[in-house]
Amino acid sequence: MGAGHGHKLHYHGHSRVHRAQAHLKLAALLGFMLLVVATPREWYPAFALYLALILGVIALSRVPFAYIGRRMVIELPFVAFALLMPFVATGPRVDVFGVSLSEAGLLAAWGLLAKGTLGVMASLTLAATTEPRDLLVGLERLRVPGQLVQIIGFMVRYLDVVTDEMRRMRIARESRGFRGGGIRTWPVMARTIGALFVRSYERGERVHLAMLARGYQSGRGR
Amino acid sequence: MSTPVLDVQGLAYAYPDGHQALYGVNLHVHQGERVALLGPNGAGKTTLVLHLNGILTPGAGSVAVSGLPVEKQNLQEIRRRVGVVFQDPDDQLFMPTVRDDVAFGPSNLGLKGTALERRVLGALDKVGMADFVDRPPHHLSFGQRRRVAVATVLAMEPEILVLDEPSSNLDPASRRELAEIVRGLDVTVLMVTHDLPYAFELCPRSVVLSDGVIVADGATYDVLTDDSLMAAHRLELPFGFDPRANANRAPG
Numbered sequence: 400m401g402a403g404h405g406h407k408l409h410y411h412g413h414s415r416v417h418r419a420q421a422h423l424k425l426a427a428l429l430g431f432m433l434l435v436v437a438t439p440r441e442w443y444p445a446f447a448l449y450l451a452l453i454l455g456v457i458a459l460s461r462v463p464f465a466y467i468g469r470r471m472v473i474e475l476p477f478v479a480f481a482l483l484m485p486f487v488a489t490g491p492r493v494d495v496f497g498v499s500l501s502e503a504g505l506l507a508a509w510g511l512l513a514k515g516t517l518g519v520m521a522s523l524t525l526a527a528t529t530e531p532r533d534l535l536v537g538l539e540r541l542r543v544p545g546q547l548v549q550i551i552g553f554m555v556r557y558l559d560v561v562t563d564e565m566r567r568m569r570i571a572r573e574s575r576g577f578r579g580g581g582i583r584t585w586p587v588m589a590r591t592i593g594a595l596f597v598r599s600y601e602r603g604e605r606v607h608l609a610m611l612a613r614g615y616q617s618g619r620g621r
Numbered sequence: 622m623s624t625p626v627l628d629v630q631g632l633a634y635a636y637p638d639g640h641q642a643l644y645g646v647n648l649h650v651h652q653g654e655r656v657a658l659l660g661p662n663g664a665g666k667t668t669l670v671l672h673l674n675g676i677l678t679p680g681a682g683s684v685a686v687s688g689l690p691v692e693k694q695n696l697q698e699i700r701r702r703v704g705v706v707f708q709d710p711d712d713q714l715f716m717p718t719v720r721d722d723v724a725f726g727p728s729n730l731g732l733k734g735t736a737l738e739r740r741v742l743g744a745l746d747k748v749g750m751a752d753f754v755d756r757p758p759h760h761l762s763f764g765q766r767r768r769v770a771v772a773t774v775l776a777m778e779p780e781i782l783v784l785d786e787p788s789s790n791l792d793p794a795s796r797r798e799l800a801e802i803v804r805g806l807d808v809t810v811l812m813v814t815h816d817l818p819y820a821f822e823l824c825p826r827s828v829v830l831s832d833g834v835i836v837a838d839g840a841t842y843d844v845l846t847d848d849s850l851m852a853a854h855r856l857e858l859p860f861g862f863d864p865r866a867n868a869n870r871a872p873g
Contacts, residue, residue: 570671575726
């Protein structure tokens, strides 16, 4: 069904951000994240600076903001959690529009939201500007253990295969009159995920056998 | 003529990425027929199948099953009437035991208790797998899994059974057993395949789908012996198989 090259997060381009060495980008992302996480959440101007920085990088990469924006829905579960905190946290309370909220909870929610959003934006920018295989090379240059890089490589390689398998199972399920949605369908979902896990595990064993058959020796790297 | 079990008219479909798979397909299948849907890889066979039970929605044209249009409000009934057996039985079997798996469809239709149990055992009986009711599907052989997959659909008492490449990956014995089962069923069958001897063995009528249109529709013998048609649509008889030599064994 017409699979494009690259992965779904990648946005094809030739900007300076795209061309930068992957290991430099990875190191920059890691440094940026450590800095963001270590910043006390009361330092509001610092977060504005971080946001300006990341927006600047996105502008430089010429990836449309809407492209990054759409993919940020992945953060929604955290947003839901953050929004819940002011209601459930204890301590002194303030009134906001007539609703009594916890002060500590509000601050914690702000911290989670700000740091989470910056992290997601930065990661999406890296993903949008770097091909998966370049990321793997970058990880190797950063002296990440070879086996770990290989595992990530397999994940990239088989993600589409497993996604496709999941799609076919969904079609087969629906063809027998199943409708998703609602708590009552969760047991069925759980079994599907279980079956998918078992089959992925078995596929992993088959791939390993095929590697051994071609003379692969574990621990010797590539 | 009576209302066809399957009535496809002017069906066209393009995938969201713009790739057009079907360009106006017309197909009628009547009660009790066994029809082979032949075509090379990428002809749009599976895309057509996914329209028959409303997984895909047509870009143009219509599909009706025994007079009931395939539309959103009818989906549950349509999926009961059209039983699709997919190519890979592992896509279909995901429950811990064969019993649970065969019960999955009918319980989606609201069956419970002894009625459900009777359906399950009845369906497994038809495919000769009743003794395996408490086994986990992944412990069965591939041929057995394919038969259980057929049972999971039979349990819904469909009006038409759609088999997607039923003979793929089967050894000759499993292949023959499945053919006997299909022949013994009292149900309309649409068999999607590029296994031409199997089509010849089981289906009196064949339809050829190529590049998203039906290019031939007639007796399987006539289709398979039309050399120019076959060559034009990448259909090839396997080495050593000649329908002319087997004409007396064609299904009646």
